[in-house]
Amino acid sequence: xxxxxxxxxxxxxxxxxxxxxxxxxxxxxxxxxxxxxxxxxxxxxxxxxxxxxxxxxxxxxxxxxxxxxxxxxxxxxxxxxxxxxxxxxxxxxxxxxxxxxxxxxxxxxxxxxxxxxxxxxxxxxxxxxxxxxxxxxxxxxxxxxxxxxxxxxxxxxxxxxx
Numbered sequence: 141x142x143x144x145x146x147x148x149x150x151x152x153x154x155x156x157x158x159x160x161x162x163x164x165x166x167x168x169x170x171x172x173x174x175x176x177x178x179x180x181x182x183x184x185x186x187x188x189x190x191x192x193x194x195x196x197x198x199x200x201x202x203x204x205x206x207x208x209x210x211x212x213x214x215x216x217x218x219x220x221x222x223x224x225x226x227x228x229x230x231x232x233x234x235x236x237x238x239x240x241x242x243x244x245x246x247x248x249x250x251x252x253x254x255x256x257x258x259x260x261x262x263x264x265x266x267x268x269x270x271x272x273x274x275x276x277x278x279x280x281x282x283x284x285x286x287x288x289x290x291x292x293x294x295x296x297x298x299x300x301x302x
Contacts, residue, residue: 141189141212141213142189142214142215142216143189144185144186144187144189147189147191147211147219148167148185150219150220150223151182151185151219151223154169154223154224154227156171156172156173156227157182157227158170158172165186166185166186166191167182167184167185168180168184169182169185171226171227171230173230174230174231176196176230178194178196178207178230179230180194181193181194181223181226181230182194182223183206183208185211189212190210190211191210191211191212192204192210192211193208193209193219193226194207194208194209194226195209195222195225196226197225197226197229252264252265253266253301253302254301254302255294255300255301256300256302257294257297257298257299257300258298261276262302263275263276263281263294265290265294267287271283271285272284272285272286272287272290274290274293274294
């Protein structure tokens with residue numbers, strides 16, 4: 141586990157983030173260049189090493205109700221990557237942030253399937269929270285109670301499993 145100082149050093153290496161000290165020795169970092177209302181990238185980084193990073197680019201199953209991920213046990217590389225993706229998501233490059241995540245073999249620790257349709261449009265099928273969700277980019281396209289229903293929908297829309 142990284143120390144508070146090590147995490148601060150990594151976070152402060154991002155010049156686009158603005159430090160804001162809050163109560164009890166905790167620190168927030170804001171991204172003023174955000175194209176969304178959300179500006180807080182690092183929330184309540186505490187001297188004990190606990191803290192959160194905004195991860196709106198990840199599926200809801202991978203974050204808390206505010207879209208945050210706990211970074212207490214993150215490695216330096218993982219922390220840097222998460223912050224980069226968060227900034228990218230909050231900037232004009234939001235689609236790129238999702239594509240980086242979607243290209244991974246796992247989304248939110250759930251298997252995914254890629255389906256390609258007309259004009260090479262790609263949809264991602266993910267099993268999350270007892271539903272089969274179909275994503276188009278960042279947007280939830282559809283949700284189904286069974287894999288069979290999701291598969292039927294994809295085929296009817298002209299998509300094939302990749």
